Amino acid sequence: MQMxxxxxxxxxxxxxxxxxxxxxxAIAAFDTKEEIQLTWHSFQLDPDLQPxxxxxxxxxxxxxxxxxxxxxxEITRNVTEMAAAAGLTYRFDQIIEANTFLAxxxxxxxxxxxxxxxxxxxxxxxxxxxxRDVGALETLIDIGQKSGIxxxxxxxxxxxxxxxxxxxxxxxxxxxxxxxxVPFFLFNNSIGISGAQPVSAFIEAIRKASGEx
Numbered sequence: 071m072q073m074x075x076x077x078x079x080x081x082x083x084x085x086x087x088x089x090x091x092x093x094x095x096a097i098a099a100f101d102t103k104e105e106i107q108l109t110w111h112s113f114q115l116d117p118d119l120q121p122x123x124x125x126x127x128x129x130x131x132x133x134x135x136x137x138x139x140x141x142x143x144e145i146t147r148n149v150t151e152m153a154a155a156a157g158l159t160y161r162f163d164q165i166i167e168a169n170t171f172l173a174x175x176x177x178x179x180x181x182x183x184x185x186x187x188x189x190x191x192x193x194x195x196x197x198x199x200x201x202r203d204v205g206a207l208e209t210l211i212d213i214g215q216k217s218g219i220x221x222x223x224x225x226x227x228x229x230x231x232x233x234x235x236x237x238x239x240x241x242x243x244x245x246x247x248x249x250x251x252v253p254f255f256l257f258n259n260s261i262g263i264s265g266a267q268p269v270s271a272f273i274e275a276i277r278k279a280s281g282e283x
Contacts, residue, residue: 170205
């Protein structure tokens with residue numbers, strides 16, 4: 071069962087991490103899982119974000135969404151529970167806001183080293199579970215190195231904007247396809263799923279896209 075799943079997501083999107091886990095759990099249900107290839111594409115929820123040093127994530131999120139702090143805390147509690155059900159430990163109290171443009175460039179660079187999935191996982195974990203700044207060059211260099219990419223290669227690529235065009239191309243592709251939110255999963259260029267759907271929905275999409283009854 072040869073299959074490619076194209077995924078548009080952002081590393082600061084809580085539902086993208088949950089959706090990633092659900093997809094992985096669905097893939098694990100197939101004996102031919104080694105034949106399923108994941109290709110990660112860039113999407114920025116807030117490309118113009120300029121984080122303010124020292125700002126608290128909950129207060130900032132409430133201000134940007136127009137929610138009260140109580141509403142925001144309730145929403146993040148619900149998302150934390152949803153993440154826990156997928157085996158993830160979210161720490162909204164420790165999140166550092168970040169513009170993800172450099173992080174997406176690192177994911178593209180990782181493709182040179184067959185490490186896209188590893189880098190994507192480490193970026194999501196760093197943001198949601200470890201309270202690290204995924205917009206900071208030193209964080210990205212560390213994640214790259216731990217994923218098998220030389221630190222100097224990461225620094226050079228991100229400083230020069232080598233993969234900036236690739237990020238913009240992904241975003242334009244998403245617009246052409248009509249993607250308005252993430253995560254978005256495209257199975258064999260035939261079946262699309264939007265959002266952190268249940269594991270069963272991903273299993274069904276894989277079966278349909280592969281022609282399996």
